[in-house]
Amino acid sequence: SAVISQKPSRDICQRGTSLTIQCQVDSQVTMMFWYRQQPGQSLTLIATANQGSEATYESGFVIDKFPISRPNLTFSTLTVSNMSPEDSSIYLCSAQQLSGNTIYFGEGSWLTVV
């Protein structure tokens, strides 16, 4: 199975600042995704990170707020811009293996905005 590492694992951020979360996979994958999970709730897809092109965002999420990069097959970043307390959440990177449909998740980045 793919091993997915996220940095930072946890952070406390000031209102109005931006934070970039990094996601590194230990093997080549086809698709990479970013999810948000608010405390005690399920996972919501933010966007699909496309290699070499703009990410595909889900309804309710926009590029200005959540810019995403994917420069190669194994790395992606998600930036949470101009943060407010409502952005306090767990941000999860996931990736689909090159062979098969299995989608694995990282351990998440726990952001608290104060």
Add this chain to the structure above:
Amino acid sequence: GESVGLHLPTLSVQEGDNSIINCAYSNSASDYFIWYKQESGKGPQFIIDIRSNMDKRQGQRVTVLLNKTVKHLSLQIAATQPGDSAVYFCAENNSGGGNKLTFGTGTQLKVEL
């Protein structure tokens, strides 16, 4: 719109008993389903998956059943152990729709000693 939901938000079982976690889905185009386990403070961990051309799949102590007629998915855990305590999510995927997972609301499984 399409949704995936769970019947029971919390399930308490005695150690050693079997657990059954249920999930309903509404997108008839979904063709791939995954169960994840999420322990406190961790990311979702893949447990088992099943494709729509199957109705049952077994893993180590876990079995997933798929009933496409009623759009129902279940996860059975045999001989439940304290380490099984976690939140369990079902997720559906329509491979023709970009391999994006739609998650259910989650079930908290509590194993009582």
